[in-house]
Amino acid sequence: MKPLILITNDDGVASRGLRHLVHLAQEFGDVVVMAPDRNASGLSTSITCMRPLHAYLADKEEGVEYYACDGTPADCVKMGFEHFCPRRPDLVLSGINYGSNSSINIIYSGTMGAVLEGCLNGLQSIGFSLLSHKPEADFNACSPYIRHIIRQVLQKPLPDFTALNVNIPHLPAQQIKGIRVCRQARAAWEDSLEKRIDANGKPFWTMTGRFVCNNPDHDTDEYCLSNGYVSVVPVSPDFTCYQHIPNIKNLEL
Numbered sequence: 001m002k003p004l005i006l007i008t009n010d011d012g013v014a015s016r017g018l019r020h021l022v023h024l025a026q027e028f029g030d031v032v033v034m035a036p037d038r039n040a041s042g043l044s045t046s047i048t049c050m051r052p053l054h055a056y057l058a059d060k061e062e063g064v065e066y067y068a069c070d071g072t073p074a075d076c077v078k079m080g081f082e083h084f085c086p087r088r089p090d091l092v093l094s095g096i097n098y099g100s101n102s103s104i105n106i107i108y109s110g111t112m113g114a115v116l117e118g119c120l121n122g123l124q125s126i127g128f129s130l131l132s133h134k135p136e137a138d139f140n141a142c143s144p145y146i147r148h149i150i151r152q153v154l155q156k157p158l159p160d161f162t163a164l165n166v167n168i169p170h171l172p173a174q175q176i177k178g179i180r181v182c183r184q185a186r187a188a189w190e191d192s193l194e195k196r197i198d199a200n201g202k203p204f205w206t207m208t209g210r211f212v213c214n215n216p217d218h219d220t221d222e223y224c225l226s227n228g229y230v231s232v233v234p235v236s237p238d239f240t241c242y243q244h245i246p247n248i249k250n251l252e253l
Contacts, residue, residue, distance in 0.1 A: 003029030010110025034080030
């Protein structure tokens with residue numbers, strides 16, 4: 001039996017990046033798509049709990065049906081594997097995202113929110129992102145690396161409660177040097193909300209700011225990406241800092 005692959009994203013069911021990932025995944029197994037019905041970027045791991053969810057068939061190609069859900073990326077994973085997959089998926093893929101989800105961006109990312117939801121449910125899960133926001137971004141240079149990672153994970157499953165955050169530099173194929181497994185760089189967004197005044201003289205705030213990562217270490221995703229490598233960071237829904245438990249034992253009563 002072929003592997004069953006559930007695919008989602010946060011850019012919406014019509015995204016070119018999603019279509020490209022679907023076509024690559026079809027080389028490895030049967031594909032079910034459940035993606036947001038509109039752009040759902042920045043929703044992280046949020047789920048819809050204050051209203052009903054709706055899903056419908058949005059498109060159809062040879063060998064794959066594209067279902068859309070009016071919820072979050074994490075909702076799409078829940079909806080997809082609970083109600084639209086004929087059996088438990090062997091793999092959950094999210095992407096290909098427009099723009100980086102490296103470093104601190106994983107905290108906000110809907111792409112990676114879907115990946116963490118899959119991981120929480122014991123599913124092998126991978127998120128793919130391309131470092132370009134251009135609508136006409138070329139995803140072809142990503143293909144060999146995405147194929148390699150999918151193939152390797154299907155052959156040798158990831159450790160329990162572990163998923164992958166894969167970011168790919170937006171470079172011509174011949175300039176991408178390879179893949180590096182690394183850690184998440186420490187970085188931050190500065191001045192992320194800008195105050196403005198509307199036509200009625202009332203203040204409002206809009207998302208802006210700049211991403212700051214000064215001198216990333218050689219073993220971080222930011223360093224690898226800036227030097228032409230695909231970065232692969234193992235991540236987990238378990239946020240516990242195990243190494244620091246002994247240092248705060250004094251808090252116990």
